[in-house]
Amino acid sequence: MMKNFWCLLLVCFVFGVAAAQTGPGFCNSFEKTGNRVVFNCANNAKVLVQICAPGILKIWYEPSGNFMRTNESFAVINEQIQEVGDVRVESQAQAYEIFTDKLRIRVNRSPFSLQVFDKYQRLLMGDYHDKGHLFDSTAVSAYKVLRADEQFFGLGEKSGSLNRRGGSYKMWNSDKPCYSASEDPLYKSIPFFMSSYRYGIFFDNTYKSEFKFGSDSPEHYSFGSAGGEMLYYFIYGNDYKEIISSYTKLTGNPIMPPDWAFGFSQSRGLLTNEALTREIAKGYRDRKIPCDIIYQDIGWTQWLQDFNWRNENYQNPRQMLRDLADDGFKVIVSQDPVVSQANHTQWKKADSLNYFVKDVLTGTSYDMPWPWGGNCGVVDFTNPAVADWWGSLQQKPLDDGVRGFWTDMGEPAWSNEESVDRLRMKHAAGMHDEVHNVYGFTWDKVVTEQFEKRNPERRVFQMTRAGYAGMQRYTFGWSGDAGNGNNILDGWSRLANQVQMGQSAGMGLIPFWSCDISGYCGDIVDYDAFSELYVRWMQFGVFNPISRAHHEGNNAVEPWLFGAGAERISRDAIELKYRLFPYLYTYGREAHETGIPLMRAMILEYPDDTEGMKAESQFLVGRELLVAPVVEKGAESKRVYLPEGEWISFGDTKTKYKGGQWIDFPVTLETIPLFVKAGSIIPTMPVMQYIGQDKNYPIILKVFPRNTGRSSFVLYEDDGTTNDYKKDIFGTTEMVCESGKAQIMLRITRKNVNGYKGHSRNFLIEVPATEKPDRVAMNGEKIKGGSL
Numbered sequence: 001m002m003k004n005f006w007c008l009l010l011v012c013f014v015f016g017v018a019a020a021q022t023g024p025g026f027c028n029s030f031e032k033t034g035n036r037v038v039f040n041c042a043n044n045a046k047v048l049v050q051i052c053a054p055g056i057l058k059i060w061y062e063p064s065g066n067f068m069r070t071n072e073s074f075a076v077i078n079e080q081i082q083e084v085g086d087v088r089v090e091s092q093a094q095a096y097e098i099f100t101d102k103l104r105i106r107v108n109r110s111p112f113s114l115q116v117f118d119k120y121q122r123l124l125m126g127d128y129h130d131k132g133h134l135f136d137s138t139a140v141s142a143y144k145v146l147r148a149d150e151q152f153f154g155l156g157e158k159s160g161s162l163n164r165r166g167g168s169y170k171m172w173n174s175d176k177p178c179y180s181a182s183e184d185p186l187y188k189s190i191p192f193f194m195s196s197y198r199y200g201i202f203f204d205n206t207y208k209s210e211f212k213f214g215s216d217s218p219e220h221y222s223f224g225s226a227g228g229e230m231l232y233y234f235i236y237g238n239d240y241k242e243i244i245s246s247y248t249k250l251t252g253n254p255i256m257p258p259d260w261a262f263g264f265s266q267s268r269g270l271l272t273n274e275a276l277t278r279e280i281a282k283g284y285r286d287r288k289i290p291c292d293i294i295y296q297d298i299g300w301t302q303w304l305q306d307f308n309w310r311n312e313n314y315q316n317p318r319q320m321l322r323d324l325a326d327d328g329f330k331v332i333v334s335q336d337p338v339v340s341q342a343n344h345t346q347w348k349k350a351d352s353l354n355y356f357v358k359d360v361l362t363g364t365s366y367d368m369p370w371p372w373g374g375n376c377g378v379v380d381f382t383n384p385a386v387a388d389w390w391g392s393l394q395q396k397p398l399d400d401g402v403r404g405f406w407t408d409m410g411e412p413a414w415s416n417e418e419s420v421d422r423l424r425m426k427h428a429a430g431m432h433d434e435v436h437n438v439y440g441f442t443w444d445k446v447v448t449e450q451f452e453k454r455n456p457e458r459r460v461f462q463m464t465r466a467g468y469a470g471m472q473r474y475t476f477g478w479s480g481d482a483g484n485g486n487n488i489l490d491g492w493s494r495l496a497n498q499v500q501m502g503q504s505a506g507m508g509l510i511p512f513w514s515c516d517i518s519g520y521c522g523d524i525v526d527y528d529a530f531s532e533l534y535v536r537w538m539q540f541g542v543f544n545p546i547s548r549a550h551h552e553g554n555n556a557v558e559p560w561l562f563g564a565g566a567e568r569i570s571r572d573a574i575e576l577k578y579r580l581f582p583y584l585y586t587y588g589r590e591a592h593e594t595g596i597p598l599m600r601a602m603i604l605e606y607p608d609d610t611e612g613m614k615a616e617s618q619f620l621v622g623r624e625l626l627v628a629p630v631v632e633k634g635a636e637s638k639r640v641y642l643p644e645g646e647w648i649s650f651g652d653t654k655t656k657y658k659g660g661q662w663i664d665f666p667v668t669l670e671t672i673p674l675f676v677k678a679g680s681i682i683p684t685m686p687v688m689q690y691i692g693q694d695k696n697y698p699i700i701l702k703v704f705p706r707n708t709g710r711s712s713f714v715l716y717e718d719d720g721t722t723n724d725y726k727k728d729i730f731g732t733t734e735m736v737c738e739s740g741k742a743q744i745m746l747r748i749t750r751k752n753v754n755g756y757k758g759h760s761r762n763f764l765i766e767v768p769a770t771e772k773p774d775r776v777a778m779n780g781e782k783i784k785g786g787s788l
Helices: 002-015 240-251 274-287 317-326 344-352 386-400 420-424 432-454 492-507 527-541 564-579 581-594 610-614 723-727
Strands: 027-033 036-041 046-053 056-062 088-091 095-099 103-108 113-118 123-126 140-145 152-154 168-171 192-195 199-203 209-212 220-225 230-236 264-266 293-296 330-335 338-340 376-378 404-407 425-427 462-464 476-478 547-549 619-621 625-627 637-642 646-649 652-658 661-666 674-677 680-684 699-704 709-717 730-739 744-753 763-766
Touching: 027 088, 027 103, 046 103, 046 240, 056 240, 113 230, 123 140, 123 199, 140 230, 152 492, 192 240, 199 220, 199 240, 230 240, 240 581, 264 564, 274 293, 274 317, 317 330, 317 386, 338 344, 344 376, 386 432, 404 432, 420 425, 420 432, 425 432, 432 462, 492 527, 492 619, 527 547, 527 564, 564 581, 581 680, 581 709, 610 637, 652 661, 674 680, 674 699, 680 709, 680 730, 699 709, 699 730, 699 744
Parallel strands: 264 293, 264 547, 293 330, 330 404, 404 462, 462 476, 699 763
Antiparallel strands: 027 036, 036 046, 046 056, 056 230, 088 095, 095 103, 103 113, 113 123, 140 220, 152 192, 168 209, 192 199, 199 230, 209 220, 338 376, 619 625, 625 674, 637 661, 646 652, 646 674, 680 699, 709 730, 730 744
């Protein structure tokens, strides 16, 4: 009987049960407690409107009238964003109205519908007729008014155009190797989007959900899920950056990577042995190509997942790690969230302790087929007892000298929409339909919390494939298995898609992001034929906050394998990343504090520029630099949009362009279209073979003054490797440039905060000039022989 019951339940989940969706009906009264207003509706239904801040609302429709959840929010950690005082509700004949310093919320009584206006009475978001909040036995959904000119952005790491208008998107973490530019869903679920009407929505629901931005009707957009609550947060902001910052306050600040994570890294699917690791490290140092990190992929362990080095592959792993560390390399190893049944001792122990997800049909540990290691037990990270057990296991390679992890296949792998048998899995936190999208999230949470518990003075490095909203508190992200596996030489559209995905990920609060440089998929048969595409991947990838060359199997993707020309061009690109380290690291701190990503879609800095909205094949790095990667085969020019202001080619400072126009920028294979905005100060450093090779490196200030006016930049520094940054122990250096018709003045002021002990720094100043200056002075005294 039990077996038949669960089969019936699965059929209902997959095919749905026809039922009329109902809304709150009419509303006849309200109750107010602090910042919470509960509206009493038909059939005991209730709607909560909670004022989390003057511009942030929590909205929860509960047909039963009982505001209870199976699990507390996995994503939201702070609802009391700002004190709002006594909430004022005005009762009118047809409606109730709530006022904040920024919003006017109107609740129409019959039928219930919700409208949110700004303080100038401009409609921001409104329910579509009586369908604003709906429920039936199998689903919840919300329909909102869609304006003809309304555009949408967000949903985290998604393929395709950044503008979601007209599209339909799902949230169901999926293992999609070699995915196309139109494939959905993918590895991560971030149910947060932003509207051009200056608001964002975070749908706080972990079940499979779907967002339709006008794909069904030009009159409405909708979002909903196959279960759970109709609970969402409305976030108002003056621009997209303010919306993202408010979303960050709700879901938590991103952790900051160690400084060396901003360097370059090398990986390979079968990079799982000591000899090859040493060979690759030597290759980088011998060729003077900077590199900080070498990864070890699945297969480095004796078994999945015992965290023991594979005996036949590693002769002396501790000595290997010490030797690599002496040469500036850090080693990152993979994790999988499973234990192979072939790993008899560990599997039996974990099974006896109920550490695995259960199969509701059998009551035993779920028998999960896995891409590597045979069938496995799926570790249940929602079971609190699992955390210390897993933490003690992962500490073994850390004690050996490993510096961090990448958590792979946390969807979990091979658990896509068609894999309905996975819905039989039962976790401590509930059935798999509720837990699926947060499974990788719960794993990453355990990995980071256990790392910090056992290594309190060390900053965690953790990069993940599968994630959910709030993941930024524990991990960084990479875009999974990109590339064209059928024809690796025809992977140009996959590269172009990564440019959009990186920007989309940033708007979904994944500010520290990476793709696999070269694309993961496909066998490299002809390295010469692939070299052009490899170079273009590299020139884009070095502007990812985390830059990693990686490919499947034993397909090596070290730069020198693609010919002397590709090696030289790749070295130049990697060296540029290292030169820009002080600039990038400063924006890493801003990402930690505000959630604003390093890779920025044009709309983040120029929200009202309609042409910039169309420029999806380029992005900003911070505020000052604009990158337009070449993603077309045999390109001789790159179409680039330059927003307002004056822009200067970073590689040729004599070439300047007026903003507010599209240009065709000439390119060769060596060219990275990179522009700096006039009025910028870019702090750089000399090229090193790894971050921290010279801790007292000089700061080289590249100053690009306006004809007249003031420019500034505040450089951020910390120790780079501990969690003192969370205690605000850091140093800053403010650079202010004032330029006039006759002179340029630069003022440099250093400041240490909370006892930070910085390094000795010399400052070198570079100012582009068409003629030699008459005089160069420091502190009022002329510098003999000074020149620019």
